[in-house]
Amino acid sequence: MKDRIENLLSEVEKFAATSIEQAEQFRLKYMSRKGEISVLFDEFKTVSPEMKREVGQLLNKLKTIAQEKLDAVKGAGDAQEEKKSSDDLTRPSNSFVGGRHPLTIIRKEILDIFSRQGFTVADGPEIEDDWHNFSALNFPEEHPARDMQDTFFIDKDIALRTHTSSVQVRVLEKTAPPVRIVMPGRVYRNEAISARAHCFFHQVEGLYVDKGVSFADMKQVLLYFSREMFGEKTEIRLRPSYFPFTEPSAEMDISCTICGGKGCNVCKHSGWVEILGCGMVDPTVLQNCKVDPNVYSGFAFGMGIERITMLKYGVNDLRLFSENDVRFLSQFKSAL
Ligand code: PHE
Numbered sequence: 001m002k003d004r005i006e007n008l009l010s011e012v013e014k015f016a017a018t019s020i021e022q023a024e025q026f027r028l029k030y031m032s033r034k035g036e037i038s039v040l041f042d043e044f045k046t047v048s049p050e051m052k053r054e055v056g057q058l059l060n061k062l063k064t065i066a067q068e069k070l071d072a073v074k075g076a077g078d079a080q081e082e083k084k085s086s087d088d089l090t091r092p093s094n095s096f097v098g099g100r101h102p103l104t105i106i107r108k109e110i111l112d113i114f115s116r117q118g119f120t121v122a123d124g125p126e127i128e129d130d131w132h133n134f135s136a137l138n139f140p141e142e143h144p145a146r147d148m149q150d151t152f153f154i155d156k157d158i159a160l161r162t163h164t165s166s167v168q169v170r171v172l173e174k175t176a177p178p179v180r181i182v183m184p185g186r187v188y189r190n191e192a193i194s195a196r197a198h199c200f201f202h203q204v205e206g207l208y209v210d211k212g213v214s215f216a217d218m219k220q221v222l223l224y225f226s227r228e229m230f231g232e233k234t235e236i237r238l239r240p241s242y243f244p245f246t247e248p249s250a251e252m253d254i255s256c257t258i259c260g261g262k263g264c265n266v267c268k269h270s271g272w273v274e275i276l277g278c279g280m281v282d283p284t285v286l287q288n289c290k291v292d293p294n295v296y297s298g299f300a301f302g303m304g305i306e307r308i309t310m311l312k313y314g315v316n317d318l319r320l321f322s323e324n325d326v327r328f329l330s331q332f333k334s335a336l
Contacts, residue, residue, distance in 0.1 A: 001043065001051075001055060002051075002054070004040065005040060005055070005058045005062055008030070008036060008037070008040075008062055009058070009065070012030065012066050012069060015069055017069070020073070023070060023074070026066075026069065026070065027070055030066050031066055031070065037062060037063055040059055040062075041063075044059060099329065099330060099333060100334045101332075102313060102315070102329070102332040103305050103306065103309055105332060105334040106308055107202065107204065109229065110184070110225075110229070110303075110305065111184060113224070113228045114182045114204075114206065114221075114225065115182075116228075117221055117225075118180055119180050119181055120181055120182075121181065121182055122167060122181045122183050123167060123183055123184065123185055124164075124166055124170040124183065124185070126161055126185065126186055127154065127158060127159075127161070128166045129157055129159075130158075130159070131169075132161075132166040132169045132170055133151075133159060133165075134146060135288075136289065137165055137169060137244060137288075138244040138245050138282050138284045138285055138288070139244045140244075143244075149162035149163065150189050150190035151190060152190050160187075160188035161185075161188065162187055163187050163203060163205070163302060164183050164184070164203045164205035165245060165300070167183040167185065168183070168207045168245075168281075168285070168300055169288070171183075171207070172207075172209065172285075172291055173289045173290065176291075177209045177211075177291060177296050178208075178210035178211075179207060179208070179209045179210070179298075180207075180208045180209075181206070182206050183207070184203070184204045184205075185202065185203065186200055186201070187200065187202070187203050188200045189201075193319065194318075195317040195318055195319065197318065198306075198318050198319065198322070201305070201318070202305035203302050203304055203305065204302070204303055205300065205301070205302045206299075206300060206302070207298060207299075207300045208221070208298050208300075209281060209286070209291065209296050210296065210297075210298065211295060211297075213297045213298050215248070215280055215299065217299065218278060218301070219236075222236060222276070222301065226252075226254050226275075229308065230257050230311070231257075233255075233260070234255055234257070235255040236252055236253065236254055236255075237252070237272055238250040238252055238278075239251050239252075239253065241277065241279075243277060243279060244282070245282050246277075246278065246280055246281060246282055247279060247280060247282045247283075248279055248280060249277070250279055251274050251276070252276050252277075252278055252301075253272035253274050253275065254272070254275055256270075256272060256273050257273070257311050257312070258314070276301050276303035277301065277303075278299065278302070279299065279300065279301075280297065280298070281297070281299065281300050286298070306318055306321060309321070313332070
């Protein structure tokens with residue numbers, strides 16, 4: 001038996017595979033369950049006790065060397081693979097790195113600007129009752145003002161909120177002033193979808209209620225916002241308007257971000273573009289939320305995130321924001 005082992009040993013030592021196939025043949029011949037080395041291990045049981053030690057050592061040596069030969073071939077194969085994949089270090093990576101949605105980027109920018117002015121963030125439900133979306137906000141029942149916003153009703157008293165002003169009511173009902181909050185969220189209106197209108201979009205609402213809050217405070221907060229968002233040369237203009245929940249009410253324009261006020265298509269040659277609605281919180285609304293209008297006053301404003309984003313990036317079709325076309329989306333980069 002010793003001789004057979006020594007013969008095999010010299011065979012195995014001479015072996016050097018040049019291909020995976022050869023290595024596999026080698027494995028079958030020597031190392032597989034019925035291979036020559038395995039057979040010797042089986043026969044080892046019959047070796048006399050005084051020879052066991054010597055034969056055993058030899059047998060183990062044979063097995064180790066055979067295994068080393070096989071490992072060497074395998075190692076060479078792996079190294080080859082590795083070389084292949086690292087051949088061209090300049091080849092473009094084909095992995096696609098995702099990014100933020102433009103509306104997400106601008107929403108964060110809006111909230112950041114107001115947080116620098118002491119506003120914190122609040123939110124409320126998208127499915128709202130009549131009280132929070134309309135009645136508490138001083139829309140009388142059957143009043144034509146309810147038609148200002150075409151509503152998706154779920155039943156008589158429940159609807160998809162048409163604006164984030166509903167969150168003003170939710171927060172004021174539960175929180176004693178001072179309240180200084182911004183409320184981002186999605187809103188719904190029953191409108192035909194076009195480049196300029198959609199059945200859902202996003203707003204950021206703002207509310208500041210405290211003792212002695214004035215229209216001048218509102219103007220300053222909104223001027224700061226406009227210049228942070230659109231650049232320090234931006235001018236604002238407040239035009240009288242009407243909302244049931246603010247008195248007086250205004251719409252705010254900024255000097256056109258595209259032409260700087262000279263007149264272009266975006267501002268329809270007026271030099272101004274509207275970006276938000278605002279006003280002093282109507283005393284009736286404060287009363288509806290159990291806040292004493294003789295002690296407290298406040299201002300509120302609401303803006304469309306889509307509108308700000310379109311002005312900021314020069315996007316001219318609202319539908320692009322909800323179509324999920326990566327050719328559109330991948331143009332927006334942020335450090336968020
Ligand atoms: N809720 C109004 C809208 O959706 C905007 C607004 C908010 C106006 C707060 C005044 C004050 O058009």
